[in-house]
Amino acid sequence: MAESFWALGLMSGTSLDGVDAALIRTDGNDVFERGDSLTLPYNDAQRVRIRDSVYMRGDLAKIEQEVTLLHADAVKALLKKAGRKPKDVRVIGFHGQTIAHRPQEGITWQMGNGALLAEKTGIDVVCDFRRRDVAAGGQGAPLVPLYHAALVKHMELPVVVLNLGGSANITWVGRSENTGDDLLALDIMAFDTGPGNVLINEWALRHTGLDMDKDGALAFAGKADDAIVASYLSDPFFRQHPPKSLDRNYFTLDRVETLSKEDGSATLTAFTAASVEAAQHYFPAPARHWYVAGGGRHNPALMQAIAARLPHVKPADTLGWQGDALEAQAFAYLAVRSLKGLPLTLPTTTGGNRAVTGGAHYRA
Numbered sequence: 001m002a003e004s005f006w007a008l009g010l011m012s013g014t015s016l017d018g019v020d021a022a023l024i025r026t027d028g029n030d031v032f033e034r035g036d037s038l039t040l041p042y043n044d045a046q047r048v049r050i051r052d053s054v055y056m057r058g059d060l061a062k063i064e065q066e067v068t069l070l071h072a073d074a075v076k077a078l079l080k081k082a083g084r085k086p087k088d089v090r091v092i093g094f095h096g097q098t099i100a101h102r103p104q105e106g107i108t109w110q111m112g113n114g115a116l117l118a119e120k121t122g123i124d125v126v127c128d129f130r131r132r133d134v135a136a137g138g139q140g141a142p143l144v145p146l147y148h149a150a151l152v153k154h155m156e157l158p159v160v161v162l163n164l165g166g167s168a169n170i171t172w173v174g175r176s177e178n179t180g181d182d183l184l185a186l187d188i189m190a191f192d193t194g195p196g197n198v199l200i201n202e203w204a205l206r207h208t209g210l211d212m213d214k215d216g217a218l219a220f221a222g223k224a225d226d227a228i229v230a231s232y233l234s235d236p237f238f239r240q241h242p243p244k245s246l247d248r249n250y251f252t253l254d255r256v257e258t259l260s261k262e263d264g265s266a267t268l269t270a271f272t273a274a275s276v277e278a279a280q281h282y283f284p285a286p287a288r289h290w291y292v293a294g295g296g297r298h299n300p301a302l303m304q305a306i307a308a309r310l311p312h313v314k315p316a317d318t319l320g321w322q323g324d325a326l327e328a329q330a331f332a333y334l335a336v337r338s339l340k341g342l343p344l345t346l347p348t349t350t351g352g353n354r355a356v357t358g359g360a361h362y363r364a
Ligand SMILES: Nc1ncnc2c1ncn2[C@@H]1O[C@H](COP(=O)(O)OP(=O)(O)O)[C@@H](O)[C@H]1O
Pocket: 012, 013, 014, 015, 016, 017, 018, 164, 165, 166, 167, 197, 198, 201, 211, 212, 213, 214, 215, 216, 293, 294, 295, 296, 297, 298, 299, 300, 327
């Protein structure tokens, strides 16, 4: 067995709900233990400033510093919760906040100051996970697939892991002829399926001032407009073969503008579910099991809309996974892989020209 380390992953996704932090013990191939995790929610004022940054407004340098310090707070809170000291953790995987993702132009940009985080925590930091993949012609997203594959590789395959974050992304894992314990011997396919929570959140914010359709209340009270769902689905994104990734602002609320707040939410929820369903057309073989992670699984209207189309889908928590911590765990895993110079992405997960490592390393 290769030497394993505790690593701490940090994720702030496009939903802008807060910083997720999680600990795992890994050698960069196998995951030996999953430790504590937590979410440090952004308050409303912070969320407004961070939302500005994803539209390239405001004092980006200042917001980056603020976001980094909030991540340092999340590290401290998690170490405290886990009863661990900085020296117990080999590395932090710091995703940062995506403020631009246009891989077709060779651009992806996650803000976050790795130097400041290393200084504040006393722990080595790996950040800037996506840029190398984009430089190698990849989409730079999704990055969680290798971690999903590490978790499911001993199960009955093919297995699909669906992450309902701001965008929704899927990992399909099957077994190739060349079986072995090495991750890279598996068949792994991954892509963004479409929006996850982001459209529903933006709609809820506009109509209720709250940053989500809490418990799907609006969507349950409304009726989906099938013609609008169909018009969203006619977007060329859905005819594009994977690998593919989605910019947070690619789909807009224009098509639902005239609907009531309830029908709008029901329509966006139905569209999100339908785009997940559409993803399976690209699978090399049907999946035996589907597991859902990410905050969207807390939205019962979205989960019911998905279950109506894909009845075998189950929350990842049924496997004993921490469904809210999976992405943060993935960045802990990827940080260890980065230290070892192992690939973070494959041509079949991001469309790059080869398996590439990635990440920038700041020593404590
Ligand atoms: N009780 C709930 N009702 C409806 N939606 C929820 C609920 N809890 C979480 N969510 C959704 O999950 C989102 C957070 O998901 P998350 O996986 O953290 O996304 P990201 O990776 O983009 O940060 C929230 O913004 C919200 O849309």
